[in-house]
Amino acid sequence: MGIGTGIAIYLTLWWTTLFAVLPLGNRTYAEEGIEVKDGGDPGAPVNPNLKKKFITTTWVSAIAWGVVWATIRFGLIDLPPLPNGS
Helix, strand or coil: CCHHHHHHHHHHHHHHHHHHHCCCCCCEHHHHCCCCCCCCCCCCECCCCHHHHHHHHHHHHHHHHHHHHHHHHCCCCCCCCCCCCC
């Protein structure tokens, strides 16, 4: 696996993981009993904790990338050849 392929796989895993992590642990205004004014959405999160979720996304996707790398590097499953970046 070339460097470009590795980066592309990592970024794909990162974005996929982000969308899986975003809804975890959110409390909405409606769940908190806070009245929303001026056209706000009662289903919006009170505190989305984005920094914590980005950090979680980064390490989870790094672990997943490591599994993908090991699978490709050691031929654990039979895959078609990937571009090597050269």
